[in-house]
Amino acid sequence: MIEARGLSKRFHDKKRGEIRAVDHVSFRCEPGRIYGLLGANGAGKTTTLRILATILEPSDGTALVCGHDVVEEPEKVRANVGFLSTATALYPRLTAQELVEYFGRLNGLDEATLKKRVDDIFSRLDMDGFRERRCDKLSTGMKQKTSIARTLVHDPPVMIFDEPTLGLDIMTARTITTFIRECRDRGKTVIFSTHIMSEVEKLCDVIGIIHDGKLLAEGTLAQLRERHGEQDLEELFVKVVSPLQSRVEV
Amino acid sequence: MNLNAVAIVYRKEFTEWVRDRRTLISTVLVPLLIFPVMIVGIIAVGSVMVGKAEKEIPTIMIVDAENSPDLVAKLEKLDEFKVVPYAPNYRDKISDREIRAAIEIPKDFQASLQSGSLQTVKVYFYDGELKSSLGANRLEKFLKEYREGIVKERLASKNLPASVLTPFDVKQENVAPPEKVSGATIGTFVGYMVIILSMTGAMYPAIDLTAGEKERGTIETVLSSPISRLDLVLGKFLLVFSASIVAAILSVTSMGISFALLGRAHLTDSNGQAMQLHLGLLSIVFVFLMALPLAFLFSALLMTIALFAKSYKEAQSYLTPITFVAVIPAIASVMPGVELTPKLALVPILNTSLLCKEIMTGTYHWGSIALIFASTCVYAGAALFLAFKTFQRESVLFRS
Numbered sequence: 001m002i003e004a005r006g007l008s009k010r011f012h013d014k015k016r017g018e019i020r021a022v023d024h025v026s027f028r029c030e031p032g033r034i035y036g037l038l039g040a041n042g043a044g045k046t047t048t049l050r051i052l053a054t055i056l057e058p059s060d061g062t063a064l065v066c067g068h069d070v071v072e073e074p075e076k077v078r079a080n081v082g083f084l085s086t087a088t089a090l091y092p093r094l095t096a097q098e099l100v101e102y103f104g105r106l107n108g109l110d111e112a113t114l115k116k117r118v119d120d121i122f123s124r125l126d127m128d129g130f131r132e133r134r135c136d137k138l139s140t141g142m143k144q145k146t147s148i149a150r151t152l153v154h155d156p157p158v159m160i161f162d163e164p165t166l167g168l169d170i171m172t173a174r175t176i177t178t179f180i181r182e183c184r185d186r187g188k189t190v191i192f193s194t195h196i197m198s199e200v201e202k203l204c205d206v207i208g209i210i211h212d213g214k215l216l217a218e219g220t221l222a223q224l225r226e227r228h229g230e231q232d233l234e235e236l237f238v239k240v241v242s243p244l245q246s247r248v249e250v
Numbered sequence: 251m252n253l254n255a256v257a258i259v260y261r262k263e264f265t266e267w268v269r270d271r272r273t274l275i276s277t278v279l280v281p282l283l284i285f286p287v288m289i290v291g292i293i294a295v296g297s298v299m300v301g302k303a304e305k306e307i308p309t310i311m312i313v314d315a316e317n318s319p320d321l322v323a324k325l326e327k328l329d330e331f332k333v334v335p336y337a338p339n340y341r342d343k344i345s346d347r348e349i350r351a352a353i354e355i356p357k358d359f360q361a362s363l364q365s366g367s368l369q370t371v372k373v374y375f376y377d378g379e380l381k382s383s384l385g386a387n388r389l390e391k392f393l394k395e396y397r398e399g400i401v402k403e404r405l406a407s408k409n410l411p412a413s414v415l416t417p418f419d420v421k422q423e424n425v426a427p428p429e430k431v432s433g434a435t436i437g438t439f440v441g442y443m444v445i446i447l448s449m450t451g452a453m454y455p456a457i458d459l460t461a462g463e464k465e466r467g468t469i470e471t472v473l474s475s476p477i478s479r480l481d482l483v484l485g486k487f488l489l490v491f492s493a494s495i496v497a498a499i500l501s502v503t504s505m506g507i508s509f510a511l512l513g514r515a516h517l518t519d520s521n522g523q524a525m526q527l528h529l530g531l532l533s534i535v536f537v538f539l540m541a542l543p544l545a546f547l548f549s550a551l552l553m554t555i556a557l558f559a560k561s562y563k564e565a566q567s568y569l570t571p572i573t574f575v576a577v578i579p580a581i582a583s584v585m586p587g588v589e590l591t592p593k594l595a596l597v598p599i600l601n602t603s604l605l606c607k608e609i610m611t612g613t614y615h616w617g618s619i620a621l622i623f624a625s626t627c628v629y630a631g632a633a634l635f636l637a638f639k640t641f642q643r644e645s646v647l648f649r650s
Contacts, residue, residue, distance in 0.1 A: 056648070093265070107475060
């Protein structure tokens with residue numbers, strides 16, 4: 001379970017002054033459901049997810065992840081989270097197995113449990129053929145599988161995906177989307193950010209539209225369509241964000 | 251602090267470190283090879299060149315030879331010089347290295363020898379050019395002997411003993427043992443080299459573990475794991491520190507072996523005395539011990555600075571000027587006349603470098619040793635605290 005309560009994040013830029021990357025955002029993600037954070041580039045998706053993963057601290061507000069406060073107990077939050085994004089790269093000089101084991105140990109797994117868990121994940125993701133290969137020698141698909149194995153090794157109840165398919169080819173992207181579905185089916189709480197409409201339609205149980213740091217609309221796809229009188233998600237998205245866009249332009 | 255987590259990070263960083271060719275070169279190969287290459291190589295090549303220059307019979311020219319047929323005859327008789335016929339452009343010929351030196355005999359030289367009036371014989375040479383200087387030295391030696399011969403003749407003609415001109419002799423007696431003499435000679439740069447190498451040993455791992463991680467995108471991966479930032483910094487720091495210590499150990503070992511081998515080579519110093527390049531084990535151990543807190547300081551400082559960079563290249567451009575800043579006090583310690591004082595004992599790097607110089611000559615001032623060790627430890631602790639604080643700053647970790 002994730003519960004964001006009035007999350008805000010301000011950055012200071014020498015040229016632009018204070019920037020509100022996230023502005024009083026509140027939402028809930030339930031176990032066994034996928035929450036999709038939909039927004040354009042620079043909307044505040046990554047910052048929100050980084051706060052939930054405790055990589056960044058909120059300027060205001062807070063969030064609870066599995067009952068732990070992101071500000072008060074960041075290490076306990078991270079122990080319950082699997083975080084995957086295109087920015088979470090792999091250590092090039094470690095083998096796939098060494099990398100997954102490293103993160104298993106950082107998550108406090110004992111050696112016996114770790115071995116069992118690694119064997120299980122490598123077999124499930126069909127990774128046995130390259131477990132001894134260094135990460136800098138892996139193909140993009142193999143790297144993505146290794147990243148998935150890294151997030152799964154401590155079997156976290158919450159999964160956070162920040163634009164996980166960005167820049168990937170169709171087959172590798174499919175591996176990721178299949179994995180996200182599997183996480184939901186196993187009862188995990190999943191939050192997922194994207195700007196790709198088709199991914200949202202296919203995967204998300206609840207959608208939050210974020211723009212300029214603010215959460216402008218939230219609901220299931222059906223609820224959003226009904227509320228805004230628009231069937232096409234792209235049109236719906238533009239309709240939600242455009243009034244604000246025009247205000248900004250004025 | 252969770253020591254187990256620190257150990258996990260350290261073990262992983264160590265695995266990556268030994269697989270990185272760049273860091274292995276700076277931490278292992280350079281410290282291991284620099285002493286044999288520098289000492290055996292440069293000094294040996296230098297002595298070969300000096301030996302070669304000394305063996306050469308200098309070509310000289312006599313200007314106004316007609317002013318002293320006697321001196322010219324004596325000079326031409328010697329095998330030590332090759333006298334070539336006079337040419338008016340003798341200065342250019344020295345510059346062009348066609349001849350090594352020239353001697354100018356003043357007008358009425360022979361007559362003034364009889365009358366006893368003072369005359370000046372000039373020796374032309376090219377300063378800074380080894381073979382020209384050696385040729386000029388030989389000419390001066392010849393002239394000195396010629397002059398002494400004349401003095402002896404004059405004294406004899408007046409039935410006076412030679413002691414009239416030298417009522418007493420002066421002789422210097424060295425009380426320092428030979429290893430201290432060689433220690434003073436080589437100690438000036440040994441501490442300097444150990445300091446520089448422990449810094450370069452730490453430099454590449456410091457970049458790789460901070461800016462390198464940011465560039466590769468792995469910093470976000472590890473920050474999403476439950477490890478605390480303190481444990482992460484400590485694990486990384488210990489690896490950089492290890493690399494620095496390895497570089498220091500290897501450089502000290504390499505230095506010891508190189509000097510042991512050189513001791514057998516019987517090199518001579520500038521006075522022609524055989525240099526005993528033997529370093530005591532105690533000196534080596536102490537140089538290493540004093541380098542430890544400095545390696546600690548370098549590791550923490552380099553890591554902190556490199557963390558500000560977004561990429562490996564950017565970190566290199568930050569650290570290169572820092573290297574120069576660190577090198578200045580180390581070089582200052584090599585300067586003649588710079589001695590360890592209580593004030594200088596508080597200047598980081600310079601203090602350790604000066605102390606190493608003292609240790610190499612077998613001098614142990616325990617008060618200075620304690621003060622320098624303690625002050626460097628304080629600086630090192632402050633640098634580690636700074637590294638930890640920098641790792642907490644989002645604006646540094648996610649600078650874009």
